[in-house]
Amino acid sequence: MPELPEVQTVLDGFISSVANKAIVALECYYPGTVIVDEDLPSEPFPAVVISSYRRGKYMVINLSGGSSLIIHLRMTGKLVAACDSTDILPHERARICLQGGEVIHFIDIRTFGKIIHCVSQNVPSYLPKLGFEPLEQDFTPVKLHKLLAGKKAPIKSVLLDQNIIAGLGNIYVCEILYRAGIAPTAIAGSLSSKAAISIVQHTKEVLNEAIRVGGTSISDFRRIDDKTGEFQHFLRVYQKKTCPLGHEVTRIVQSGRSSFFCPVCQATD
Numbered sequence: 720m721p722e723l724p725e726v727q728t729v730l731d732g733f734i735s736s737v738a739n740k741a742i743v744a745l746e747c748y749y750p751g752t753v754i755v756d757e758d759l760p761s762e763p764f765p766a767v768v769i770s771s772y773r774r775g776k777y778m779v780i781n782l783s784g785g786s787s788l789i790i791h792l793r794m795t796g797k798l799v800a801a802c803d804s805t806d807i808l809p810h811e812r813a814r815i816c817l818q819g820g821e822v823i824h825f826i827d828i829r830t831f832g833k834i835i836h837c838v839s840q841n842v843p844s845y846l847p848k849l850g851f852e853p854l855e856q857d858f859t860p861v862k863l864h865k866l867l868a869g870k871k872a873p874i875k876s877v878l879l880d881q882n883i884i885a886g887l888g889n890i891y892v893c894e895i896l897y898r899a900g901i902a903p904t905a906i907a908g909s910l911s912s913k914a915a916i917s918i919v920q921h922t923k924e925v926l927n928e929a930i931r932v933g934g935t936s937i938s939d940f941r942r943i944d945d946k947t948g949e950f951q952h953f954l955r956v957y958q959k960k961t962c963p964l965g966h967e968v969t970r971i972v973q974s975g976r977s978s979f980f981c982p983v984c985q986a987t988d
């Protein structure tokens with residue numbers, strides 16, 4: 720499942736693929752994949768990209784003419800740029816057609832992904848409540864420590880909660896907690912301000928490193944040019960047998976997801 724670094728990688732690839740080209744159509748091949756806002760003008764295309772940003776795992780692409788695309792890859796969605804293609808590909812749910820015949824395929828095996836086309840001022844109404852952007856400056860240890868106070872849930876569940884921090888998923892939370900030296904089972908509210916400093920620092924560090932190498936390709940994640948990311952080569956505990964110090968990695972299941980951690984390197988308080 721794409722997390723923040725993979726979504727950022729896809730967005731960066733999308734923006735370079737559409738640079739200086741107008742989008743001439745958005746086609747939908749699977750009911751519900753494309754959601755069209757009722758306020759949208761009847762002919763929103765052609766339109767060019769004027770700005771873009773990522774919020775959590777959502778990409779927001781603002782177009783000329785006052786409309787925006789919100790792309791959410793969810794479990795298995797991916798965007799694949801191609802020079803031209805007339806046939807609908809296996810699992811292709813939608814397609815963004817560019818001037819000159821190039822296309823961006825939206826491939827999604829599980830069909831949970833969405834492309835919303837709305838007037839730009841309606842973007843907030845299509846996004847759920849999302850917490851801190853972990854790479855922004857306002858995500859600070861003091862604020863995280865305040866958020867954790869009183870929480871009886873394990874720290875891993877809290878970090879995965881998109882209402883608290885937006886964009887983290889299973890792989891990166893395992894890696895962040897390993898680097899921070901904190902067990903995924905540690906009770907969030909019991910963590911010290913020193914632990915909060917470490918979590919914030921390692922969150923930013925892990926995410927930036929992963930973005931730099933194009934994300935993690937463990938299952939089917941691909942960049943828009945269909946190349947793999949490289950961060951899987953830098954994982955320290957996720958799906959590993961031993962940590963970098965040679966200790967045996969433990970796998971437990973928390974809220975239905977696998978947690979990988981080192982019982983020696985990671986403390987429970």
Ligand SMILES: [Zn+2]
Nearest residue numbers: 962966981984
């Ligand atoms: Zn270890």
